[in-house]
Amino acid sequence: MSSEKISKGILLFASLIIIILTGGMVYALLSGSIPAFKEFGIGFIFSSEWNPTEGKEDYGALSFIAGTIFTSVFAILICIPLAFSTSLFIAEYYHGKAISSVVGTMVDLLAGIPSIVYGLWGFYVLRPLIVDLGLSSQGFGIFTAGLILAIMIIPYATSISAEIIAMVPNDLKEAAYSLGATRMEVIRYVIIPNAKSGISAGFILAFGRALGETMAVTMLIGNTNVIPEGLFATGNTMASVIANQFGEADGLKLSSLIAIGLLLFVITGLINAIGKMIIKRF
């Protein structure tokens, strides 16, 4: 056998593993969630009931879908202005200066911190602060969890955006300057149009991370299985309810948790697809 064939075989094998893993995962999620969908039908997605008491069992995913969307959207709303400004700071205004490399390193450092550390910090520092400010009597809820999520995803979005902004060709910028454009105008008419698909992809990746984040959220959201009634109300997310209740679950409850896993898989898949579409379109 020629070395060409061997290397081709290895590559094929590695790629096949990815396909099989994804397929196996979808299969496991689908087959595991069948009992839940059989029992509750499509209404499972639109019911906010979550009653694990024996004899009165009734499960629905809506509270968790709502909690996931609320926290993630809140996080991305905070993330967008902050991450965009920071990336401009690093990649444009102070590009190549010492301060920019310091900030850049900090951003990378933040991106590498495990989520449980963010959770601890949120629990012991951020939450008491929210109580002291009188925003909420115990400090748990959508606001605290969303804020932590925002802090966690800012480094992701920032470093991707900064890379993209730094890649905008210098010739274009210089041409704009020579025409008498101000810095703001260069950003608006040269950098943003050139970098927007990459930047959007960065924010979508960050949003995807926020959707699936588990540990830090479960420590701060309050874990109440209801649709959150406001910014400072407690709730629960899809990832968090699975992490919390998986250990003791069996039968219908286990199947419902797997069904929530499947829904989360579908939602993140959709977000990724939308991201790809945006990149293609612009």
Added chain:
Amino acid sequence: MKKLLSIIILAIAISACQSGSGDKSSTKEEADVKSLTAAGATFPMPFYNLVFKNYTKEKGILLTYGGIGSGGGIRSLKDRVVDFGATDAFLSDEKIAEMPAPIVHIPTCIGAVVIAYNLPDVEGLKLSNQNLEDIFTGVITNWNDPKLKANNPGIKFPDMDITFVHRSDGSGTTYIFSDYMSKISPKWESSVGRGKSLQWPVGIGAKGNPGVAGTISQTTGSVGYIGSEYAFAQKIPFALVENSNGFYIEPTIESISASAKGEIPADTRIMLTNSSDPDAYPISGFTWIILYKDQAYDGRSSQNGLATLEFLNWLIDADAQAVAKQVNYAPLPEKAVAKAKDILKSVTFEGKPLMK
């Protein structure tokens, strides 16, 4: 493709229960048993951690205990990946029937669930059964409620929201707590009921006994239920609870023991909550180890079965029971030990009793 898929799924399944399958291969050997594996409740874990280590030191048999929750303990035994499981809630007749083979319950100690709270400068809080119902169903929402003041004339309550902290995961501790609540409050029984996880009318959730204990100690104005050892260890104040005779009882080893003074059935499956004994702390309960009545399964040798039984026999004997007190669990009363020993003697291997 289908074949490949099933291989992958099989591989995932094997890796998922790796610890268990590793154990199985060791149990196939006919030679001396070197290790026993168990998993289950976190409620008695401080006791098990200590006493299992002592046994390893004494007998050289390595004991591994995974604190994965009562439900996990039951499932592990059902899947036959452990030598024995541990649970805080006994299995109902239906649940026993769902197991692949008959099982037996061995009580190992008595634990209490305490109502822990975090209120600055408040000590010796007394909570009547009515107070408990009102707080945990959301009728009382502020600490300065006159219903609480009526019970605690000496205490100056702050004007502060009550934050009820409950478990977010399924738990035997929750079962003991909700069993007690169901016994004292018809309203609770009909609206919430008893179970390892519940649909909570109020409050926030935290994971595990350590999680609830941590949240309470960090949140002013909070109240919640936790395994007593966790409150003792972290010095979190807890309330005196009204028992069935109307006395306000502090959870101590004596008052927890007193809850087991009544009759105990031969299979030891009894909830000790709301004991009729006047000295008893009312939110107490046995915690059990569960194992198969016939130890010949899954390629286990009779040595495996015998090693399991010898260990359990040691666990309910005086030496190990004395350790329970060190970590604030109440030791088993004598009649419970006698019944547990009878049960151990009834455990068989291929139909023949293992222990003399």
